[in-house]
Amino acid sequence: MKILIIEDEPALAKSIGAYLADENYLCEFAANFGQAIDKVSVYDYDCILLDLMLPGGDGLKILEEIKQQHKQDGVIIISAKNSLDDKIKGLQIGADDYLTKPFHLPELAARIYSVIRRKQFGNVNIIELNELKINLLAKSVTVNDQPVVLTKKEFDLLLYFISNKNKVISKSALAEHLSGDVADMFDSYDFIYVHIKNLKKKLTEAGCDNYLKTLYGTGYKWEI
Amino acid sequence: MSKLLNRTMKRFMVYAGIVLVLSIPVYYYMINLLWRHELNEHHIELTAAAGREDRYLIIGIVTGLTMLFFLLLMIGFILLNRRISRRLWQPFHKSLAHIRNFNLDQQQPVVFEHTDIEEFSELNKSLEKLIAGNITVYNQQKEFADNASHELQTPLAIIQSKLDLLLQTKVLTNEQYDLIEEANKALARVTRINKNLLLLTKIENSQFMDRETIDLSGLLKSTLQIFSVFSENKQLLLQTDIAPGVTIEGNKILIEILLNNLITNAIRYTPADNTIEIVLTDQCLHIANPGTTSLQQEQVFKRFGSTSSDTPGTGLGLSLVQQICNRYQWRSAYEFANERHVFSVRF
Numbered sequence: 001m002k003i004l005i006i007e008d009e010p011a012l013a014k015s016i017g018a019y020l021a022d023e024n025y026l027c028e029f030a031a032n033f034g035q036a037i038d039k040v041s042v043y044d045y046d047c048i049l050l051d052l053m054l055p056g057g058d059g060l061k062i063l064e065e066i067k068q069q070h071k072q073d074g075v076i077i078i079s080a081k082n083s084l085d086d087k088i089k090g091l092q093i094g095a096d097d098y099l100t101k102p103f104h105l106p107e108l109a110a111r112i113y114s115v116i117r118r119k120q121f122g123n124v125n126i127i128e129l130n131e132l133k134i135n136l137l138a139k140s141v142t143v144n145d146q147p148v149v150l151t152k153k154e155f156d157l158l159l160y161f162i163s164n165k166n167k168v169i170s171k172s173a174l175a176e177h178l179s180g181d182v183a184d185m186f187d188s189y190d191f192i193y194v195h196i197k198n199l200k201k202k203l204t205e206a207g208c209d210n211y212l213k214t215l216y217g218t219g220y221k222w223e224i
Numbered sequence: 225m226s227k228l229l230n231r232t233m234k235r236f237m238v239y240a241g242i243v244l245v246l247s248i249p250v251y252y253y254m255i256n257l258l259w260r261h262e263l264n265e266h267h268i269e270l271t272a273a274a275g276r277e278d279r280y281l282i283i284g285i286v287t288g289l290t291m292l293f294f295l296l297l298m299i300g301f302i303l304l305n306r307r308i309s310r311r312l313w314q315p316f317h318k319s320l321a322h323i324r325n326f327n328l329d330q331q332q333p334v335v336f337e338h339t340d341i342e343e344f345s346e347l348n349k350s351l352e353k354l355i356a357g358n359i360t361v362y363n364q365q366k367e368f369a370d371n372a373s374h375e376l377q378t379p380l381a382i383i384q385s386k387l388d389l390l391l392q393t394k395v396l397t398n399e400q401y402d403l404i405e406e407a408n409k410a411l412a413r414v415t416r417i418n419k420n421l422l423l424l425t426k427i428e429n430s431q432f433m434d435r436e437t438i439d440l441s442g443l444l445k446s447t448l449q450i451f452s453v454f455s456e457n458k459q460l461l462l463q464t465d466i467a468p469g470v471t472i473e474g475n476k477i478l479i480e481i482l483l484n485n486l487i488t489n490a491i492r493y494t495p496a497d498n499t500i501e502i503v504l505t506d507q508c509l510h511i512a513n514p515g516t517t518s519l520q521q522e523q524v525f526k527r528f529g530s531t532s533s534d535t536p537g538t539g540l541g542l543s544l545v546q547q548i549c550n551r552y553q554w555r556s557a558y559e560f561a562n563e564r565h566v567f568s569v570r571f
């Protein structure tokens with residue numbers, strides 16, 4: 001899986017690259033408009049992370065170029081501009097997702113995972129992990145072919161963990177993922193514990209190995 | 225309120241009236257004198273009865289004539305005044321119409337028509353200068369909002385990503401993890417403050433112009449639904465009395481922010497096991513939560529007015545509420561009554 005990171009801030013590009021490196025992702029970088037256009041026109045990528053404010057030109061132009069060449073690359077805009085106009089414009093031109101800086105790297109990984117999944121699997125959209133089987137379209141989960149009923153939040157959490165396999169996820173990243181802007185207005189992370197506890201319990205009761213580890217008392221990790 | 229020209233007109237009329245009324249005895253005296261002189265010259269004698277009769281006749285005619293002239297003067301004044309005012313103030317009314325149609329958002333510079341009246345020409349010149357200045361400042365502010373967003377959020381994004389990477393380090397101790405989480409929390413707060421400040425600037429710049437009709441009852445219900453996770457978590461009872469079908473005109477994003485901030489506030493500052501009252505009527509939204517002491521009235525809606533180190537808020541939430549209310553000429557208010565903090569928005 002090839003990912004192109006178009007980001008002019010080297011420190012941020014490096015972090016994203018480092019976080020994504022251990023999955024099967026191969027990351028390439030472009031730090032300005034010219035480089036980005038060159039790479040995009042010559043190679044195909046599974047997913048492109050696109051910063052909108054670039055030296056040498058507007059990132060939206062790159063997106064237009066990709067769409068003009070009828071490329072199938074998934075595109076996620078990562079921008080500091082949190083303006084609705086840009087979001088709508090980006091999504092209209094054909095971006096698959098829009099993430100506002102600053103973001104948690106696990107959140108980015110989850111979005112990339114979801115974009116690639118949508119592009120690659122088409123209609124058959126099933127993730128298999130040993131005894132665990134997740135049907136993404138039907139939003140159903142089975143363990144050893146026995147159905148497990150999860151709430152929407154629990155299902156969402158499970159996918160978040162799976163798209164960040166073997167990575168430590170902090171509770172602040174989880175809180176933001178679960179309820180976006182609303183979560184960080186409250187100090188309490190209690191509601192995360194509840195969802196995680198329920199997810200863990202439902203999976204182990206159905207006979208699933210305990211992949212979801214609690215680390216350092218409060219962080220979590222899906223180990224496989 | 226009266227028109228400028230009418231105001232001077234009134235004075236003129238009063239003056240003309242006084243002069244005419246005062247002229248009545250003068251006329252009478254002069255005519256009487258003249259009349260007697262003529263009688264004497266021609267040696268005509270009048271009986272006392274005839275003399276009295278003539279006096280009344282003269283008084284009557286003099287008064288009637290004076291009144292007639294007064295009426296003529298008045299009609300003339302009014303007609304002339306109308307014509308003068310229409311012609312004289314035409315450039316002024318045109319400039320006024322231009323200013324009325326001017327909208328800072330649309331960025332069209334105002335061009336006033338040429339006038340050969342010096343005062344108006346000067347007024348127009350000053351107005352043009354003022355408006356051009358405003359447009360420049362507006363653009364600068366807008367640019368600042370965008371730039372600040374980019375300049376601040378990029379370093380924040382770097383810090384966030386480095387913290388996330390640090391968390392992946394193999395040999396972290398509990399203490400180190402806690403340190404990272406503390407940094408994460410502070411970072412989340414800075415991010416929120418930055419976001420809200422930008423939002424405030426944008427509202428003050430009137431960047432959310434589009435208006436639509438919003439079903440406030442529905443929006444309030446769905447907002448409460450979203451927040452129910454948090455209120456249940458604190459065992460709070462949300463006691464609602466929402467009139468159905470209340471609609472308002474406004475920008476949806478702003479109205480959502482308004483509701484979110486008021487509800488978040490109520491939930492955040494209410495101790496567990498308590499009741500929050502939410503009432504929506506045609507004219508008013510009203511949220512009350514229990515409290516022990518009154519907040520400082522004049523500080524409540526100010527930026528960073530109520531921030532303290534032990535609250536997780538940004539200190540900008542209520543300031544945003546007030547800005548949004550100002551934008552739509554609604555009235556936001558806070559009062560402390562019966563051991564309750566009551567926030568209300570009157571549409």
